[in-house]
Amino acid sequence: MSGYKETARQESCFRPGSTLCPGCMESVAFQNIGRVTDNGVKTIFTIGTSCAEVSTLAFPNVVAWGRGDDSPDDFAKSFSILHNVFESAPTLAEATRDVADQLTSIGALDRKIQVISASGDGGAFSIGLRTLLHTIHRRARVTIVVLVNEIFANTGFQYSPATMPFADTSTTPAEGTPGNLNPPLDYIHLAIAAGAGMVAQLSPAHGKMFVKAIERSLEVEGTAVIFIPAPCISGWKFEDGQTVELALLGARSGVFPAFTWERGKGGTVKDCPQDASERPNITEFLGEQRRFGHLVGKDKVTGEVKVKPGQEENMEKLTAWVQSNVDRMYSLAAMK
Amino acid sequence: MKVLDPRSILEDGVLEVRGDGKAGGGLVLAFQSLASLFSSLPNTHVQEWPFFSSARRGANIRSFLRVSAKPIDVGCEVTRPVLTLLMDEAAARSADFAEGVPHGGTYVINTRRTPEECAKHFHLSGRVLTVPGDDIGTKHLKHPIGNVSAYVAMTEAIGGLPMDEVVGIFLAQLKKRRIPEALIERNRDAMNATKVSIQSGIFDEARAGDHASTRFEGYGDLPIGAQTRLRLAQNNKTSSYARSGFRLVFADPANACTGCSHCIVNCPEGIITWEPDAERGVRVTGAEVNTFCKLCGECIEICPEKLFTEGKYEEVWDDTHAEEVTK
Numbered sequence: 001m002s003g004y005k006e007t008a009r010q011e012s013c014f015r016p017g018s019t020l021c022p023g024c025m026e027s028v029a030f031q032n033i034g035r036v037t038d039n040g041v042k043t044i045f046t047i048g049t050s051c052a053e054v055s056t057l058a059f060p061n062v063v064a065w066g067r068g069d070d071s072p073d074d075f076a077k078s079f080s081i082l083h084n085v086f087e088s089a090p091t092l093a094e095a096t097r098d099v100a101d102q103l104t105s106i107g108a109l110d111r112k113i114q115v116i117s118a119s120g121d122g123g124a125f126s127i128g129l130r131t132l133l134h135t136i137h138r139r140a141r142v143t144i145v146v147l148v149n150e151i152f153a154n155t156g157f158q159y160s161p162a163t164m165p166f167a168d169t170s171t172t173p174a175e176g177t178p179g180n181l182n183p184p185l186d187y188i189h190l191a192i193a194a195g196a197g198m199v200a201q202l203s204p205a206h207g208k209m210f211v212k213a214i215e216r217s218l219e220v221e222g223t224a225v226i227f228i229p230a231p232c233i234s235g236w237k238f239e240d241g242q243t244v245e246l247a248l249l250g251a252r253s254g255v256f257p258a259f260t261w262e263r264g265k266g267g268t269v270k271d272c273p274q275d276a277s278e279r280p281n282i283t284e285f286l287g288e289q290r291r292f293g294h295l296v297g298k299d300k301v302t303g304e305v306k307v308k309p310g311q312e313e314n315m316e317k318l319t320a321w322v323q324s325n326v327d328r329m330y331s332l333a334a335m336k
Numbered sequence: 337m338k339v340l341d342p343r344s345i346l347e348d349g350v351l352e353v354r355g356d357g358k359a360g361g362g363l364v365l366a367f368q369s370l371a372s373l374f375s376s377l378p379n380t381h382v383q384e385w386p387f388f389s390s391a392r393r394g395a396n397i398r399s400f401l402r403v404s405a406k407p408i409d410v411g412c413e414v415t416r417p418v419l420t421l422l423m424d425e426a427a428a429r430s431a432d433f434a435e436g437v438p439h440g441g442t443y444v445i446n447t448r449r450t451p452e453e454c455a456k457h458f459h460l461s462g463r464v465l466t467v468p469g470d471d472i473g474t475k476h477l478k479h480p481i482g483n484v485s486a487y488v489a490m491t492e493a494i495g496g497l498p499m500d501e502v503v504g505i506f507l508a509q510l511k512k513r514r515i516p517e518a519l520i521e522r523n524r525d526a527m528n529a530t531k532v533s534i535q536s537g538i539f540d541e542a543r544a545g546d547h548a549s550t551r552f553e554g555y556g557d558l559p560i561g562a563q564t565r566l567r568l569a570q571n572n573k574t575s576s577y578a579r580s581g582f583r584l585v586f587a588d589p590a591n592a593c594t595g596c597s598h599c600i601v602n603c604p605e606g607i608i609t610w611e612p613d614a615e616r617g618v619r620v621t622g623a624e625v626n627t628f629c630k631l632c633g634e635c636i637e638i639c640p641e642k643l644f645t646e647g648k649y650e651e652v653w654d655d656t657h658a659e660e661v662t663k
Contacts, residue, residue, distance in 0.1 A: 005617045008597035009610075016605040016628035019391035022577055023632030027604035054390045175514060207601050233632075234360075234393055241633025244602050 004208045010035035011067070013043070013079050018064035019055040023243045025230035026052045026147045028204045033116065033145065036214040042113045043079040044096050048089030048128065050120030051154045052147055057083060075111060086119070087128025090135035093117035093142040114218050115142040121162040122152040125185050129161075136194040139222040143214075146187075146225070148256070149232040157235040161185040164255060165321050166314055167291050169235075174294035178314045183321060187227060188259065189332060197222025199267075201259040203229045205247035209270065213260055220262060229256040237290035249285045254326040259333065267333040274330050282322050283307065283315075337540050339463055340440040342419050342494045346403050351494075352414045353401040355486075356433040357423030358577070360393040362483025365509060366423070367399035369487050373497065373505045374403045381408050394577025394630060396430045415549050419493060422446065423469075423486050426580035434458060436549030439542065444489045446470065446482040455539035459546045465489050465536040470580075472533060476526035477519070480579075484523055488530040503527050574605070578631035585647035586622040592641045593620045599635040599644070608635065 012034030020027045030052065037043040047053045056064035067077050084092050093115045103109035117135075124132050124146045135144065151169055152158040158171040162184050168174040172181070191199045198220040200213045210228075217224035231238070231246040238246060251258045254272055261267025273279055286292040287305030295311050295318070298304070307315045345351045353370070357363030364386045371384035381404050388397040400414045416436040421444045422428055434443060441462040445454050448471065451464040467489040469482025477484070487506060491497045503524060510520050578584075595616025600608045605628045613619040620643070623629055635644040 004601070005595065005597045008600040009612075009618060012606055014606070016607050016624075017574060018605075019389075019395060019574065019577075020604070021392040021632075022394055022604075022630035023634055024392075024604055028602055028634075031604065031606045032601060051392075055392060058390060173514070204602065207598070240631075241637040243604075243632070244634055244638055 004211060007032070007035050007211045010038045013038065013065060013067055014056070015064055015066050019058065020051065021233050023233050023240060024051070025203060025228070025232070025243050025247060026149070028243070029145070029147060029210075029228050029230065030056070030118075032204050032207075032211060033118075033214055036211055037079070037114065037116065037218070038077075039215075039218075040076040041218075042075055042111065044082065044093075044100075044113055044115050045079065046082045046084065046089045046092040046096060046115070046117045048084060048117075048119035048123045049086045049154070050118075050123050050147065051149075052118060052120065053083060054154055057081065086123035087131045089117040089119040089123070090128070090140075090142070090144050091131045093144065094135045094138060094140035097140050097142050116145060117142055118145045118147065120152075120154065121146060121148040121150060122154075122158075122160040125161040125187055126152075129185075133190065133194045136191055136196045136223045136225060139195060139197070141222070143217040143224045143226065146227050147230045148187075148227050149230040149235060150184075151232060151235045153232050153235045157232075162187065166295055166318050168294060169291070178294065178311070179291075186328070188261075189328070191225040191227075192261065192332060192335065195222065196225045197263050198224040199227075199259075199261045200225070201227040201229065201256055203231075203247040203251065203256075203258075205244045206251065206258050206271065209258060209260070216262075222263065227256075235291070237293075238288045242288055246285065246288055249280060249288070253280045253282045253285045254322045255282070255285060257326060257329050259329050261333060261335075264336060266336050269326075269329045269333050272326060272329070274326055276319075276323055276326075279326075281305075282319055286318075337461055338440050339538060340418050340438065340442070342442055343496050345418055346494070347405050349406075350402050350404040350408055350410075351419065352417045353403070353419045353421070353490075354414045354417040354433075355399040355401075355421035355423060356427045356431055357397055357399075357421075358427050358580075359388055359391070359395050359397045361424050361427075362481050362486075363397060363399050363421075363423045365513070366421075366483040366487040366490070367401055369506045369509045370401055370490055372509060373491070373502060376501065376505060379405055381406065383408050383411070387413070392577075394574075394579075396427050396576075398431075418442065419490070420444070421486055421490060423482060424580055426576060426578075428458070430576055432547060434460060434547040437462070437547060439540075442493045444486065444493050446486045446489075451535050451537040452539065455537070455541045459542045461540045461542035463493070463536060463538050465493050465534055467530060467534050469530070472526050472529050476522050476529060484526045485530040485533070488527050489534050492531075492534055499531070573627050575625065575627055575629050575631075578629060581649055582631055583647050583649035584623055584625045584629050584631055584635070585645050586620070586643060587645070588620070588641075588643050591619075593643060594641060595619060596640060598638045598640070602634050602638055604632060604634065605629065 014030040014034035150163045159169045163180045166179040168179045202210045204210045231243050257272035258270045283305040286296045287298045371382050375382045383402040386399045419442045422433040439461045444465045446469040448468045451466050455464045467485045469485030470480040472485045473481040491502045595618045607624040610618040610620045
């Protein structure tokens, strides 16, 4: 298969009817993962508790998943979903792969399956870091998708280990303090260090690259881990219709650069130059979101984003963090 | 028909209040302010809680409130409210906001329409108060949010509450939610403007059997995981999550679609319709707006040819979701 337009024409097993927020990036990601996995191989999804699970699998109404009226006997078109709690999606995927391999070895299963685990960043980095690293370390032949919206969106927008510095969340309120003071977890480096076969950080806003990365992740040796930056309309607090724009802006300004890496081949950082002057200013990204409202303000007439008085020092720190983030991505890409 | 006065019910027994709205529409804030207002009065007992499911922004939600001069010893959902609020007309498409209200009850509706039109449309018997909250919000807060006006109309419906207190308590709630100072002041203006925009009237339009509350007959066949009808939009047609009064419009009279596929790939619902095209690969023909479009606006932003727009959709009362899109 290939190409962006061809993928757009594929049928997706993720269907309309989810109760996710209007304009949720997780929904876009699932649509496209569904399209890519419509490749004639049975897919087994393991989904941990997260917005993406709670809002798409509300029993008895699972209309958000399905293959329309196709007969369930069509093995290649069929797919399964296994649900478990927050941290268990990678472990469950690993177990599924093990069982499938066992069945194949005794001749009980003669067709291929592909396993995709999906969890949120809270579930993967906070509650489930141990199981995530363990699955990667065991080199299980699965694709792990982590939807990174930088907060525990499902439970009320609390801080997660992926939260950006100075972001206002319900547990790091910008009231007296300038929001979150912890630098985020270096999850890409962690996944590489734990032994992943492929690591990528891509949002569906980078359509072609995203589709290619998902396709590749189903083929590589070892565990493939894909981190999907997912702008959260309710948690990041931005206006309607800006999800894709913010995902692009965040990637280009260096907050979550588009990154792909494969063991033995090294990696690339795309669409995000290392030189800060060639990137869009970080304030453009911050100005659209009310979670940074204490840091920057947008001029209503000119649309220019200005640093608020008294926040210059914090802004400098944040800019320095963004630069170190981009530098780190480039050094990770240089690793083999 | 005897009109039931909320004020005297409050003094003699328990005043039960219910509100219907959409998540993100300010219903919770309005009810919390009401609760806070009553708890500031001497010898008043208050019980208040919002109710929503795992569904997100735009989904139907409910709020409950009990006020009494005596201690309140029940804790279940309010099923027969004397006073009920409809914060968002579109919310009435998925739930009956007047269900279980006795004849002579009070209905507060956030709408541009008159009390008479509302009473006729919803078949209401009792006192009907209307307030054009979204317009007041747009004028004073630059955002079509009606909770400020709905809250004032609710206090008006109960009566006997000093306006200074009413305003002060609401502004204190806003402050607690870290709303900027300038915006809080604009809320004060909106509240004062509401006072003169409230219309009311007494009507008897309910037919026999209208808004009858369903008898509770045990949990019986309730499927595992189901909590309430509110858990899902009606038939899970998530187009009711969209902003009330607007619909997505697709128009391509000049056949300008380039087949870039960005809208197809980036539609969170995957409802963009297209047909194969020899030259361009695909040609977009529209979107299934009446079923699942939440009007997130991604396609509007992303289309290089600007083929998608947001159209006014006045007929929020039309249950059939007829394609009466006015530009």
